[in-house]
Amino acid sequence: MRLELDDVQRDLLLALRAGLGRVAAADGRLDPAEVHSCLAELDLFALELPDDAGGLAFGLDHAAPVCEELGQWAAADPYRAGALFADLLRAPRADGAQHQPRDLDELLPLLATGKLTAGLAAGTGVVATPGTGGWRLHGDCALPDPPPEAAFHLVPVRHGGGTALAVVAVDSPGLGCAPTGRDGVRRLRLAGVTAHALSTPLHDADGLPSPLLVRARIRQAAYLLGLAAGAHRLAVARAVTRRQFDRSIGDNQAVAFPLAEQFARLEAARLLVHEAGWHSDSGGDGGGDSSGSAALGATQSLACTAELALQVTAHAVHVHGAAGIATSSAVQRHYRAAAVEATRWGAPAALWREAGALRLR
Amino acid sequence: MFRERVKEELRSPDLGAALAALLGSAEREPDERGVYRLLGEHGLLGVDWPRRYGGQGRTAVHAAIAVEEMMRAGVPDTLFVNGVQTVGNLLLLAGTEEQKQRILPRLAAGRCFASVLYTEPGVGSDLSALTTRAVPVDGGHRIDGVKMFNLKSGITDYGLCAARTSTEGSRYEGLTLFLVDMRAPEVLAERLDTMSDEQFYRVALDGVRVTGADVVGGLGQGWAVLAEALPLERTGLDFALRAERWYRAGCGGFDAPEGLAGSDGHDRAAAPGPTADQLADIGRHGAATSAARLLAWRCVGSAEAGRLDELGTSTAKWYASEQAAAVARWATAAHDFDAPPELAALLDSAYREAPGLTLSGGTSEMMLQTISSFLLAGGTT
Ligand SMILES: Cc1cc2nc3c(=O)[nH]c(=O)nc-3n(C[C@H](O)[C@H](O)[C@H](O)COP(=O)(O)OP(=O)(O)OC[C@H]3O[C@@H](n4cnc5c(N)ncnc54)[C@H](O)[C@@H]3O)c2cc1C
Numbered sequence: 001m002r003l004e005l006d007d008v009q010r011d012l013l014l015a016l017r018a019g020l021g022r023v024a025a026a027d028g029r030l031d032p033a034e035v036h037s038c039l040a041e042l043d044l045f046a047l048e049l050p051d052d053a054g055g056l057a058f059g060l061d062h063a064a065p066v067c068e069e070l071g072q073w074a075a076a077d078p079y080r081a082g083a084l085f086a087d088l089l090r091a092p093r094a095d096g097a098q099h100q101p102r103d104l105d106e107l108l109p110l111l112a113t114g115k116l117t118a119g120l121a122a123g124t125g126v127v128a129t130p131g132t133g134g135w136r137l138h139g140d141c142a143l144p145d146p147p148p149e150a151a152f153h154l155v156p157v158r159h160g161g162g163t164a165l166a167v168v169a170v171d172s173p174g175l176g177c178a179p180t181g182r183d184g185v186r187r188l189r190l191a192g193v194t195a196h197a198l199s200t201p202l203h204d205a206d207g208l209p210s211p212l213l214v215r216a217r218i219r220q221a222a223y224l225l226g227l228a229a230g231a232h233r234l235a236v237a238r239a240v241t242r243r244q245f246d247r248s249i250g251d252n253q254a255v256a257f258p259l260a261e262q263f264a265r266l267e268a269a270r271l272l273v274h275e276a277g278w279h280s281d282s283g284g285d286g287g288g289d290s291s292g293s294a295a296l297g298a299t300q301s302l303a304c305t306a307e308l309a310l311q312v313t314a315h316a317v318h319v320h321g322a323a324g325i326a327t328s329s330a331v332q333r334h335y336r337a338a339a340v341e342a343t344r345w346g347a348p349a350a351l352w353r354e355a356g357a358l359r360l361r
Numbered sequence: 362m363f364r365e366r367v368k369e370e371l372r373s374p375d376l377g378a379a380l381a382a383l384l385g386s387a388e389r390e391p392d393e394r395g396v397y398r399l400l401g402e403h404g405l406l407g408v409d410w411p412r413r414y415g416g417q418g419r420t421a422v423h424a425a426i427a428v429e430e431m432m433r434a435g436v437p438d439t440l441f442v443n444g445v446q447t448v449g450n451l452l453l454l455a456g457t458e459e460q461k462q463r464i465l466p467r468l469a470a471g472r473c474f475a476s477v478l479y480t481e482p483g484v485g486s487d488l489s490a491l492t493t494r495a496v497p498v499d500g501g502h503r504i505d506g507v508k509m510f511n512l513k514s515g516i517t518d519y520g521l522c523a524a525r526t527s528t529e530g531s532r533y534e535g536l537t538l539f540l541v542d543m544r545a546p547e548v549l550a551e552r553l554d555t556m557s558d559e560q561f562y563r564v565a566l567d568g569v570r571v572t573g574a575d576v577v578g579g580l581g582q583g584w585a586v587l588a589e590a591l592p593l594e595r596t597g598l599d600f601a602l603r604a605e606r607w608y609r610a611g612c613g614g615f616d617a618p619e620g621l622a623g624s625d626g627h628d629r630a631a632a633p634g635p636t637a638d639q640l641a642d643i644g645r646h647g648a649a650t651s652a653a654r655l656l657a658w659r660c661v662g663s664a665e666a667g668r669l670d671e672l673g674t675s676t677a678k679w680y681a682s683e684q685a686a687a688v689a690r691w692a693t694a695a696h697d698f699d700a701p702p703e704l705a706a707l708l709d710s711a712y713r714e715a716p717g718l719t720l721s722g723g724t725s726e727m728m729l730q731t732i733s734s735f736l737l738a739g740g741t742t
Pocket of ligand 1 (some may be wrong): 484652717718721722726
């Protein structure tokens with residue numbers, strides 16, 4: 001495994017950074033539609049998809065830096081849900097369909113160009129029951145703001161075999177979507193909605209996360225890493241420019257040292273994320289050497305980056321002083337995004353328990 | 362594969378037996394020189410040094426693999442870290458041809474040993490304040506001063522000593538490194554008891570004579586040489602390996618919980634499953650221990666490419682030493698008085714060693730000072 005980015009990864013990253021830089025407002029704010037067209041222009045939606053779907057067939061080792069860069073901007077990100085959707089379509093599914101229903105089959109090329117996007121719901125409130133004509137979904141869950149033109153939502157659902165991901169069309173009968181008191185999060189209500197497709201359970205009978213979940217966790221970890229690293233960069237810049245008592249606030253060790261510690265933790269986390277991506281790309285399915293498995297790598301890097309994102313973004317606001325709380329400041333967007341993104345795939349404590357159990361296997 | 366070959370060498374009858382005897386010794390700090398002689402014979406000490414200096418002519422990556430396997434086999438590493446890595450690599454970097462030929466082959470053969478004499482009673486983090494004096498005399502210099510908190514000085518042949526040769530200019534100028542003969546009558550090494558298994562020494566230099574051939578890196582060049590050489594000893598690998606060893610010990614006795622246990626059907630009654638908190642700690646420390654090793658290996662890779670930088674090494678040293686110390690504390694607390702005697706002894710030793718890790722080789726605060734100065738100067742993007 002290489003521990004530094006290679007030239008292709010670096011080029012990809014710089015192209016995305018430049019593209020986002022061109023459309024960002026002065027305070028770094030990005031319009032979700034602009035992010036989408038930037039990703040589409042750079043052909044990034046095709047990154048992980050196979051050749052025959054018009055994809056570029058790169059692995060997570062290339063997708064992770066992209067997710068990280070999106071996190072660096074605290075950008076609304078249509079990439080992760082789209083890539084997960086594509087993984088779901090390509091994986092064996094619980095409905096046993098070896099060949100996709102035609103309409104689903106045609107979705108991959110649309111995902112590859114970014115013409116199709118999806119929302120990604122979170123929470124445990126939806127139950128799936130087998131019915132005539134497919135799985136029927138009932139219950140409520142949270143929906144962090146989906147991309148503007150999302151045609152589908154991916155919804156975590158519980159059934160006898162565990163938790164799985166269901167695909168529902170946004171215009172399905174029985175589906176309601178309403179704002180909530182929580183910033184950036186909507187509520188999805190499902191009353192007898194028919195699932196277009198259902199993934200296999202996200203954990204197998206032994207508790208091992210499925211390859212689908214492993215990949216989603218790694219992308220999420222990369223995004224969270226970026227979220228934290230972006231806030232950290234803003235805090236460092238602030239520590240240099242803000243002067244009090246006739247010197248930069250960063251000249252005080254009480255300000256400088258926590259930033260240095262966080263830098264080291266971010267570097268450490270980045271290596272964990274990349275290692276996880278590497279294991280996943282090279283087919284580590286969680287079997288074999290447990291400490292080297294993709295399952296463990298994905299779980300621990302998500303737990304680690306989720307906690308880091310919460311901690312580093314909060315501290316970055318603190319370093320900015322009261323100015324950091326004003327909505328005109330960039331850093332508060334990272335802090336607020338962390339609240340939504342850090343728990344999308346479960347609370348960090350639960351992920352740590354899962355990682356611990358995987359280590360003892 | 363090289364790693365397999367190293368493991369085989371370590372298992373060879375002579376080395377295996379000598380190591381087992383050393384590890385089984387009831388002494389607190391048994392003399393490991395016999396084991397080192399065998400490590401030298403098996404080619405495990407100067408792995409990345411040129412053949413003409415007694416090395417194997419391999420890469421920094423091979424050397425790091427050898428270190429990993431030696432430590433995993435239980436080889437005490439101070440003679441290696443202080444002697445081969447710190448003194449040896451510094452000589453390789455800045456020594457004269459004569460010094461390299463005189464000392465490196467014997468270090469690589471485990472037939473001579475070196476210790477580091479930097480710290481003084483009043484001087485630790487701020488080496489530029491050191492007061493040991495080296496004054497010119499006929500045929501060389503005469504050194505007077507006291508060095509503190511150094512390891513292994515009672516059994517080493519050479520000491521790499523930092524001394525002041527001039528008081529002109531800034532405090533950073535006028536420092537010079539010397540190779541001191543530890544067996545000279547003017548050198549008095551006294552043990553200084555510590556809570557850790559390894560003891561400190563206090564070394565009094567009472568007019569010891571050195572010649573021009575013992576000056577390392579040139580008169581007045583001490584600070585510059587140290588600045589260049591220090592990153593070489595701060596890959597963090599030795600700390601990451603301690604974290605790894607103690608983490609494994611800490612997980613000992615915990616069995617996989619139901620649900621993730623697999624169906625091997627073995628009896629779990631003897632070992633109750635970990636609690637939810639313990640499980641989360643096992644996950645956390647496992648991840649941070651893996652990350653420490655990755656950071657260290659990234660430094661090894663940079664060293665290999667000739668791009669070892671102070672930011673990378675300070676990051677790795679800080680992270681790995683803090684993590685090793687944290688694991689030692691966690692593992693000790695995670696096992697109560699029911700821990701089997703061998704585990705209890707290992708964890709006790711780890712706990713007593715832990716506080717030194719974040720001090721030796723540059724304290725955590727000095728690492729953070731370096732990292733933050735890079736950050737604030739915009740040197741990390
Ligand atoms: C296990 C071990 C092995 C060692 N082996 C050797 C050896 O072989 N040879 C040798 O020469 N020396 C050796 N040392 C000594 C080591 O180099 C010193 O301990 C180290 O340089 C720190 O110096 P000090 O202990 O005097 O602490 P001090 O410099 O007195 O520092 C005390 C505390 O204050 C903090 N501090 C100091 N200055 C600052 C600052 N500017 N900003 C913020 N915090 C600060 C430090 O980080 C530390 O926590 C060893 C030490 C240990 C623990």
